[in-house]
Amino acid sequence: MPLSEIDITRGIIEDFTEEFTGSLQMDVAVIGGGPSGITCAYYAARKGLKVVVFEKKLHVGGGMWGGGMLFPRIMVQEEAVDIPREYGVNMRPRGGYYIGSSVEFVAKSVASAVDAGSRIWIGMTVEDVVIREEDRVAGVVINWGAVEAAGLHVDPLALEAKVVIDATGHETSIARTLQRKQPGPQINTETGEVIGEKSMWAEMGEREIVENTKEIHKGLLVCGMAANAVYGSPRMGAIFGGMLLSGRKAAELAAGIVKESQGN
Ligand code: 48F
Secondary structure (H helix, E strand, C coil): CCCCHHHHHHHHHHHHHHHHHCCCEEEEEEECCCHHHHHHHHHHHHCCCCEEEEECCCCCCHHHCCCECCECEEEECHHHCHHHHHHCCCCEEECCEEEEEHHHHHHHHHHHHHHCCCEEEECEEEEEEEEEHHHEEEEEEEEEHHHHHHCCCCCCEEEEEEEEEECCHHHCHHHHHHHHHCCCCCCCCCCCCCCCCECECHHHHHHHHHHHCEEEECCEEECCHHHHHHCCCECCCCCCHHHHHHHHHHHHHHHHHHHHHHHC
16 A cells, blocks of 8 residues: 555544544643652552643653652662562662662553553643532643743643643642632722733633723723733634623723713
């Protein structure tokens, strides 16, 4: 059979899209493919949970590859050695610890997590979480890592997860995001102080955006996402109806202000 570029392209697009669409709702979303994330994914998948690991870089492994100061070795203590051994890593006793190759550790731990049934998506960054009633984290807001790296303005997509796990290492990026955004600080309606948007909740964000579209300072209106940011309302992702309604309301308010000024 002659090679067909189109068949190859179609295969790649269709196969990943099928898997992606089948994972819009997960049991567990693990953010970060370092040793903790991969191990978490392995054990969660072994319990029969539907698990996806999101890794913003092109490769998983996190801080495992470099061992210590680029010496490619990983040491573990007695209590933990059963884990790499379960992955099939050759761990040798040394000075009261156990030591093995960091490269072997990455390869075998990742293979074990995949074999256990977890999915691992590379090049995807989690930039926020989805929030539901009582401030419960209910999913992840994702984008391509390349989009983030290029600083492009591209709206993300959202996925649901029963549990979200921040395994982002020293960055602690998900917990920091949550800390920054939840619970929202008190709104200063007098000054319209900019307090920042909350995490994603499309329905609430869309509902509040029109209400938040108002004059926050004499002569200054806010509309669109700026309005939700000023009043600490949620973001809503790639839905644009609220933006349109907000823009229209702002135009009406502006027209009223202009008319009033002309009357004086
Ligand atoms: O840093 P990392 O290896 O975290 P870990 O599993 O392990 C820490 C050790 O490697 C080492 C240590 C042990 O002595 O201190 O540093 O706690 O892996 C974290 C992964 O998360 C990715 C990041 O690229 C890395 O591969 N990551 C970070 N933020 C995001 C992310 C994000 N917002 N979305 C997706 N991936």
